[in-house]
Amino acid sequence: MSHHIVEVKELRHTYPDGTAALNGVSFRIRHGEAVAVIGANGAGKSTLLLHLNGYLAPTSGEVRIGDFPLTRETLPEVRRTVGMVFQDPDDQLFMPTVFDDVAFGPLNLGLPPEEVESRVLDSLARVGAEHLTEKPPYRLSGGEKKRVAIATVLAMSPDILVMDEPTTGLDPFARRRLIGLLKEFRHTRIFTSHDLDMVLELCERVIVLREGVVVADGPAREIFRNEELLAACRLEKPLSMQGCPVCGNVTRQPEDIIRNRKGAVDE
Amino acid sequence: MAKIETTFLDFTYLDLLAEGETAVHRLDPRAKVLATAVFIVVVVSFGRYAVAPLVPFFLFPAVVVARGNLPAGFLARKLLFVLPFVLLVGILNPLFDRETALTLGPLAISGGWVSFFSIVLRSILTVGSALVLIATTGFTGICLALERLGVPQPFVVQLLFLYRYIFVLTEEAVRTVRARELRSCGRRGKGVGAFAPLVGTLLLRTWDRAERIHLAMLCRGFRGEFHVRRAYRFGTAETLFTLGWVGVFILFRLVNVSAILGGWITEMLQ
Numbered sequence: 188m189s190h191h192i193v194e195v196k197e198l199r200h201t202y203p204d205g206t207a208a209l210n211g212v213s214f215r216i217r218h219g220e221a222v223a224v225i226g227a228n229g230a231g232k233s234t235l236l237l238h239l240n241g242y243l244a245p246t247s248g249e250v251r252i253g254d255f256p257l258t259r260e261t262l263p264e265v266r267r268t269v270g271m272v273f274q275d276p277d278d279q280l281f282m283p284t285v286f287d288d289v290a291f292g293p294l295n296l297g298l299p300p301e302e303v304e305s306r307v308l309d310s311l312a313r314v315g316a317e318h319l320t321e322k323p324p325y326r327l328s329g330g331e332k333k334r335v336a337i338a339t340v341l342a343m344s345p346d347i348l349v350m351d352e353p354t355t356g357l358d359p360f361a362r363r364r365l366i367g368l369l370k371e372f373r374h375t376r377i378f379t380s381h382d383l384d385m386v387l388e389l390c391e392r393v394i395v396l397r398e399g400v401v402v403a404d405g406p407a408r409e410i411f412r413n414e415e416l417l418a419a420c421r422l423e424k425p426l427s428m429q430g431c432p433v434c435g436n437v438t439r440q441p442e443d444i445i446r447n448r449k450g451a452v453d454e
Numbered sequence: 455m456a457k458i459e460t461t462f463l464d465f466t467y468l469d470l471l472a473e474g475e476t477a478v479h480r481l482d483p484r485a486k487v488l489a490t491a492v493f494i495v496v497v498v499s500f501g502r503y504a505v506a507p508l509v510p511f512f513l514f515p516a517v518v519v520a521r522g523n524l525p526a527g528f529l530a531r532k533l534l535f536v537l538p539f540v541l542l543v544g545i546l547n548p549l550f551d552r553e554t555a556l557t558l559g560p561l562a563i564s565g566g567w568v569s570f571f572s573i574v575l576r577s578i579l580t581v582g583s584a585l586v587l588i589a590t591t592g593f594t595g596i597c598l599a600l601e602r603l604g605v606p607q608p609f610v611v612q613l614l615f616l617y618r619y620i621f622v623l624t625e626e627a628v629r630t631v632r633a634r635e636l637r638s639c640g641r642r643g644k645g646v647g648a649f650a651p652l653v654g655t656l657l658l659r660t661w662d663r664a665e666r667i668h669l670a671m672l673c674r675g676f677r678g679e680f681h682v683r684r685a686y687r688f689g690t691a692e693t694l695f696t697l698g699w700v701g702v703f704i705l706f707r708l709v710n711v712s713a714i715l716g717g718w719i720t721e722m723l724q
Contacts, residue, residue, distance in 0.1 A: 242669050263675065271673050277622050278666040283594035283614060295675035323594070325621040326466065343674060 191218035191253065191268075191346045191375045193239065198248035200234055200399075208234040210399040211248070216392075221369075221376040223386040223407070226396035227421035232351075232379040235396070239349055239377070240269045252347070267296065270345030270374075274352045276332035280324035285316070285335050288324060292343040310341035314368060330361030337368070347375040354382045383425040387411065395420055466621075468532075468585070471524060472592030477691075478522040483591045483599035485692035489514075489699040490587045494580045496703045502569045503555060506712040508576065514699060515582045522590045529585050536581050537574075544573040593617045611680050622663070627656055 193216040200209040208231045216222050224232050237243040238250050241262045250257040252265045273279050282288035286307055293303040311317050314334040319327060327335065333353070340348065353369065354362045362385070369376065369389055380386055386393060386407060393410045395403040397420045403410050410416065411424055430436060472479070478486075493514055500507060519526050551566035587596065594614065601610040630652055638648075705711075 237669075240673055242672070266673050267675060269673075271670075273666065273670060275666070278663060279670045281615065281618055281667050281670065283597075283618065291671075291676075291681070292674035294681035295677065295679075323469070323618075325618065339674065 192216065192251070193269075193347060193375065193377065194249075194251040195235075195238070196249045196251070198235070198238060198250065199246045200231075200238065200243060201246045208399055209238075209245075212396070212399070212401050213248075214394055214401060214404055216375060216377065218375055219373060220392060221390045222378070222392045222394060223390040224377065224379045224394045224396060225381070225383065225386060225420075225422060230396040230420070231399040232396055234399075236271070236349055236351055236377070236379060239347075240266050240271050267343060268345055269347045269349055270340035270343055272336055272340050272348070272350040272353065274355060276329075276336040277324075279336045279339060280327075280332060283323060285311070285319045285322050285324060285327070288335065289339050289342045292339060296343070306342045306344070307338075310338040311335070313341060314338045315364070330357050330364070333357060333361070333365065334368075337365075345374065347377070348372060349377045351379050352381070353378060354380065354385050383411070383422065384427050387425045387427060395422070467528070468589050469592055471589040472595065474523060474590070476522050478518055478590050481590075481695055482688050482692045483595040484602055484688060485696045486587055486591050487596055487599040487603065488696050490583050492700050493583050493703055496707050497576055497579045499707065500572070500576075502572060503565060505568060505572050505575060506716075507706070507710045508572065508579065510706045510711040511579050511703070513702070515579070515586045518586050518590060522586070524586065524589050529582065529589065532585055533578060533582055536577060540574055540577040544570040547573070607680055619663075623656070623660060626659060630656065 194214075196213050198209050198212045199207070201207045212231070212235060224235060226232055234243065238245060238257075239252070241250075241257050252261075252268055255261045255264075257265055280288050282291055289307040289310060290303050293306050298306070308317065308320075311320060314337050316331060316334045316338060319331060319335060324332065324335070333356075337350075350369075353365060357365060362382075366385055366388055376389070378386070378390065390407050393403070393405065393407045394401055395410060395416065402420060403413070403416055408428075411428055414424065417423055493511070497508065497511055518524075519529065547570045548564060548566035551569065552564045554562045555565040555568045556563050591599070594617070597610050597613045597617070600613075601607060634648060634652065
């Protein structure tokens with residue numbers, strides 16, 4: 188389906204105080220792809236995400252979601268299509284109870300009450316938070332908040348899921364559950380993260396930003412092998428690709444083994 | 455600063471109480487809000503020297519506490535928080551109004567003291583009934599009841615937001631104050647002057663957060679209307695509760711029950 192495409196062309200954004208956050212970013216994300224946008228602090232990741240649902244308007248350049256460009260007229264439709272999960276779930280959970288919060292979006296879409304209820308329960312079940320339905324958000328733990336925040340977005344049945352730092356502030360167990368959850372989604376997914384191991388697990392493709400410019404865009408493994416590039420962008424290899432801290436052995440990734448075999452045959 | 459933290463924990467506890475499953479809890483919030491509002495208006499409407507006629511009004515909070523299975527000791531401790539303010543308001547009365555209002559045997563009590571006690575009683579009654587209302591209905595329930603009763607939605611939404619974010623804001627404030635305290639090494643640090651930028655930071659952060667929340671609302675199709683799903687039913691129980699209590703309050707207002715009871719008791723003793 189062509190309408191789950193996210194396309195950014197020569198996007199530039201300069202903040203009112205003169206900071207140039209994006210200096211001509213271009214990429215095209217196809218339907219069902221999981222893409223991570225990585226880069227140092229201040230590289231422009233968050234600014235980029237805020238363009239994808241029209242919260243920030245480009246200084247120049249274009250954002251296309253699906254088949255139409257992002258304009259004032261298409262904004263409501265785009266905001267329904269692009270579900271955005273914020274870094275701090277407290278910003279996203281503003282209603283008195285979890286149920287009300289998840290129902291907020293569907294009610295705004297004008298769905299009938301029965302449909303709203305089934306959608307709410309369904310999306311809470313998908314993130315494993317059915318038992319929290321009647322709780323007020325301020326009594327949830329960090330991991331619970333995050334899952335409910337994702338449910339609020341799922342209830343809008345978006346085609347594209349955008350998440351800003353999904354795993355920050357989660358304990359290892361909650362992080363693992365979240366990764367498992369995100370793996371199951373068939374949506375087009377766009378993340379920003381400093382959790383490069385999560386990126387390696389979830390995303391086939393990585394876009395590296397530096398000072399508002401795309402410096403690399405390609406398969407995750409290939410980019411994470413390029414140590415020069417990573418160092419220049421204030422990044423490092425995911426731990427799972429580094430040597431064992433005790434014996435120094437590097438676990439071989441299956442595709443490496445295949446490639447080596449191929450090499451052997453070629454020789 | 456530990457004080458503020460514990461106070462807010464108590465606030466959450468008050469909210470937890472509202473999840474009880476008694477007949478009082480199950481009543482439609484509107485019935486409880488209406489009854490409490492009438493209660494407060496009637497209590498406040500008494501003259502400044504009224505003490506005895508106020509006493510029967512303790513019946514309402516007492517009955518609701520009993521039927522609602524609420525911890526009376528906890529609520530009483532909450533009331534103590536308000537008492538210093540009340541004392542401050544009333545304490546000048548005995549100084550200015552020295553005319554003898556009544557005599558108890560050899561003891562002459564000035565009008566000032568009588569009006570002082572009247573103020574204390576009224577505060578306990580009104581604040582107490584408000585606490586009881588929150589403990590049986592929950593803040594959200596009260597807000598939604600207000601909306602159903604015709605209060606304009608923007609006000610109700612403001613209240614709801616206030617209640618939702620007061621927890622986040624206090625947490626932020628407590629963290630900032632703690633950071634200041636830890637770095638002033640037990641002394642006064644830079645004194646009161648340090649609090650001005652602190653409050654400023656807090657305001658700016660709140661501003662930022664407000665923007666992010668608005669964005670989150672826009673992302674989910676917010677167009678200025680706030681929908682909250684709630685099943686409301688103002689049935690016989692609600693009508694009985696409201697009319698019954700309002701009737702009792704009006705009776706207490708018109709008839710001095712304490713005086714009548716006192717009269718009976720003296721008669722019986724004679």
